[in-house]
Amino acid sequence: xxxxxxxxxxxxxxxxxxxxxxxxxxxxxxxxxxxxxxxxxxxxxxxxxxxxxxxxxxxxxxxxxxxxxxxxxxxxxxxxxxxxxxxxxxxxxxxxxxxxxxxxxxxxxxxxxxxxxxx
Amino acid sequence: xxxxxxxxxxxxxxxxxxxxxxxxxxxxxxxxxxxxxxxxxxxxxxxxxxxxxxxxxxxxxxxxxxxxxxxxxxxxxxxxxxxxxxxxxxxxxxxxxxxxxxxxxxxxxxxxxxxxxxxxxxxxxxxxxxxxxxxxxxxxxxxxxxxxxxxxxxxxxxxxxxxxxxxxxxxxxxxxxxxxxxxxxxxxxxxxxxxxxxxxxxxxxxxxxxxxxxxxxxxxxxxxxxxxxxxxxxxxxxxxxxx
Numbered sequence: 008x009x010x011x012x013x014x015x016x017x018x019x020x021x022x023x024x025x026x027x028x029x030x031x032x033x034x035x036x037x038x039x040x041x042x043x044x045x046x047x048x049x050x051x052x053x054x055x056x057x058x059x060x061x062x063x064x065x066x067x068x069x070x071x072x073x074x075x076x077x078x079x080x081x082x083x084x085x086x087x088x089x090x091x092x093x094x095x096x097x098x099x100x101x102x103x104x105x106x107x108x109x110x111x112x113x114x115x116x117x118x119x120x121x122x123x124x125x126x
Numbered sequence: 127x128x129x130x131x132x133x134x135x136x137x138x139x140x141x142x143x144x145x146x147x148x149x150x151x152x153x154x155x156x157x158x159x160x161x162x163x164x165x166x167x168x169x170x171x172x173x174x175x176x177x178x179x180x181x182x183x184x185x186x187x188x189x190x191x192x193x194x195x196x197x198x199x200x201x202x203x204x205x206x207x208x209x210x211x212x213x214x215x216x217x218x219x220x221x222x223x224x225x226x227x228x229x230x231x232x233x234x235x236x237x238x239x240x241x242x243x244x245x246x247x248x249x250x251x252x253x254x255x256x257x258x259x260x261x262x263x264x265x266x267x268x269x270x271x272x273x274x275x276x277x278x279x280x281x282x283x284x285x286x287x288x289x290x291x292x293x294x295x296x297x298x299x300x301x302x303x304x305x306x307x308x309x310x311x312x313x314x315x316x317x318x319x320x321x322x323x324x325x326x327x328x329x330x331x332x333x334x335x336x337x338x339x340x341x342x343x344x345x346x347x348x349x350x351x352x353x354x355x356x357x358x359x360x361x362x363x364x365x366x367x368x369x
Contacts, residue, residue: 015205022208032276032353034269036207037346043211053215061209064202065342069171069296069328070152071203074196075267076175076289078282080182081189085256085283092252096260097290098298100243101321104264105299108235109308109317115227116313 011060018042138187144195151177171325172293203268203324210346213339220312220336221343228316232344235320236351239264240359255280261356263287266323269349277360288323295322296329311337319344 021042023035031038047053064071079086086093137143154177155170182192193200214221221228243260252260258279262270267288274284299318308314315337318326323345331338 012205015208019204019208032357034207034272034349034353036204036268037349039204039208040211040214040346043208044214047211047215048218053212058212061212064206064209065213065327065338066331067152067328068206068324068331069292070149070174071199071206072171072267072289072292072325073148073152073174073178074193074200075285076171077178077182077192077196078189079175079286079289080179082283082286089247089252089256092247092250093256093260093287095250096243096247096252097263097287098294099246100239100260101264101291101294102298102302103242104235104239104321105295105302105317106306107238108231108320109303109306109313111234112224112227112231112313112316113308113310115230116224116310119226 008056008060011054011057014043014057015039015060015064138191141195141198144187144192145198147181148174148178148196148199169293169297171289171296171328175289203266206324207266207268207345210342213335213342214346217336217339217343221340224312227313228343228347231313231316232320232347232351235317235344236264236348236355239321239348240352240355256283258360259283260287261360262352263291264321264323265349265352266345269353273353273356277356289325292322292325295326299326300329300333312340315340316344320348323348 018039019036020039022038022040025031025038026033026035151174152170155173158173159170178192181187182189240261243263244257247257247260258277259274261277261279262273262284265273265288267285270284270288271281273279274281295318299322300314303314303317308317311334314333315327315330318330318337319341322329327338327341327345330341
């Protein structure tokens with residue numbers, strides 16, 4: 008389990024260093040994710056402990072957002088001044104984004120299966 | 127009475143109290159969520175945040191003190207992002223077959239998230255700082271904070287926007303997708319991930335492992351794309367003089 012955690016942390020570390028060294032505008036953890044993905048594809052197998060640790064982390068992903076979310080208490084004044092703009096922007100934009108993404112994907116899937124007569 | 131005072135002095139200075147409280151409140155939120163039959167309105171994250179904010183205000187604890195304990199949980203966002211490679215690896219065949227739809231959904235979704243949020247806030251009189259802090263709202267927290275810093279938004283305000291977005295997406299997206307008659311779990315997951323990052327992904331994993339994998343893929347891809355797009359879009363704005 009410690010080994011699996013070490014893999015995740017070290018890949019994040021490599022990602023952070025690579026991003027700073029190269030100046031590529033990518034987030035370090037995302038580079039770490041790409042490296043882990045390439046490593047798994049290359050080895051063609053997923054160690055059980057790594058899978059277990061990853062599944063534990065990902066099944067409690069929402070826990071990890073709580074500390075930053077509590078930061079809302081610092082913005083009481085700003086949010087009460089601009090609550091309408093912020094609330095409308097967040098709610099509408101999130102709904103529109105879900106709808107646009109899903110509908111575009113659905114249309115492209117239908118179109119490409121029509122063209123290829125696959126699926 | 128003095129002893130209680132002493133204990134509080136100890137607890138107030140140690141990271142232990144708020145670290146434990148964060149875990150306890152999260153577990154309580156999950157328990158309530160399950161008791162309510164998984165009803166989305168009881169979003170465990172929103173519930174936990176509300177409870178913690180009330181506790182902090184009641185005890186007069188500043189956010190910095192809270193965060194010095196809770197940062198150990200916050201820190202795990204990094205390795206958790208790296209771990210998203212695993213569902214991606216497990217569902218790679220499906221991802222490869224859907225390459226074109228994923229690319230199309232990602233591009234339109236990412237642009238829609240940025241532009242619609244800014245446009246709506248601008249129309250309703252949001253300040254430049256608010257608009258800039260909204261730009262990366264659909265991207266996972268650590269990445270969004272980095273983007274906000276680069277384009278002149280407030281990183282800690284962005285973190286709050288990101289989390290509110292995640293909660294809204296987690297609560298509303300499954301209902302919306304049902305209304306739109308989207309039945310493919312891959313499409314559902316990807317759309318939730320593009321719009322509502324990790325909190326949406328936690329919800330997508332409850333739909334199915336496939337939906338979760340596609341949501342995870344969307345987090346990574348949208349983080350990369352938004353990091354590239356945000357500075358370009360902001361450079362085109364009339365008020366990018368904000369430091």
